[in-house]
Amino acid sequence: MASASQVALLQAWASDIGHVVDTASSPKAEFARLAQAKGWVGGDAAWCSRWKECFGEAYPYGQHDRPATAENTTTSEEGGVCLSARMRRxxxxxxxxxxxxxxxxxxxxxxxxxxxxxxxxxxxxxxxxxxxxxxxxxxxxxxxxxxxxxxxxxxxxxxxxxxxxxxxxxxxxSTDKKGSNPAWDQFIGFKHSPTAPFKSEFERLAQTKGWGDSEKQRQFVTLLSSEVAFFWHADEDKLYHCQDLCRDLDLGAMSNTVTQYKKALKPLKINIYSVLDNKRNPKIKIVQYQSHSKLKKSIRKSGTFPREAAKAGSGCLTVLLSKL
Known part of the structure; x- marks a missing residue:
């Protein structure tokens, strides 16, 4: 249950939009609900400053230190060359x-x-x-x-x-529980599985909530943008994210400039959903396709990745967007 000071802060921030704070709910769940109503994106400046003011600590999510994974892993896509998950740094x-x-x-x-x-x-x-x-x-x-x-x-x-x-x-x-984007906490009654593929988890959420097509699309882009910002948040240097992305794709460190990393990443034929799913669960491998036609087939199956969501956080995922 939230403390009196936390409730007061949340209610003050909600007063201008008529949002009602549930004092019986957990403070972080209520923060996530309010953040969606106010348009704060997980990991951005507004989110982080208010998180610190409310909880007395720096926003801790979106870190990139992931535990080492077993050699036998699963792949989220078929028909491509599997890329190994990175080891603990x-x-x-x-x-x-x-x-x-x-x-x-x-x-x-x-x-x-x-x-x-x-x-x-x-x-x-x-x-x-x-x-x-x-x-x-x-x-x-x-x-x-x-x-x-x-x-x-x-x-x-x-x-x-x-x-x-x-x-x-x-x-x-390495045996500790993996954290997840707190934006999922706003959906009362839904138990989020942080290691499940994003799209399958969202479909389960949408079915639970009974959203129509318009509301489902709006919630999808909002939650996907929040998920991207959670893993690649704007508070970290963009060069760091590019280097981190290259390690995830088994490219190693090549330079100390964002431009050089973009040149290395641009030709890759990768479904961005598999990059996100690999962050959620390192056992899900990222697949690099050998032809544009195979990538198109994968994207037709998964759906396109919204540009708005790719630009969230540090915006490093935009380099992987492809014209179909």
Missing amino acids: LSITSDASSFSVISRISRANSFDSVKSFDSQISLDSKNNVQLAPRSAASTDSHNTVAQQKPAAGPGSAGCEEMTQMVGKLSLSG
């Missing part, structure tokens, strides 16, 4: 003597667990961790992703020891 700062590991705990509690270690090892360009393309990607000009065994070098023994310690901590976080 461990962030090591190359110009300092410490690094931090963020392991996800239940997003229901809206927190991330941060653990730090100090090291006397200086990681620079001459003594860097050498990794296979899938296991390493540069998240910015100073950060390197580390997994598996580092290459031999003056500080490699210390690096390996720290990586092993980090691995043990990371594994403990």
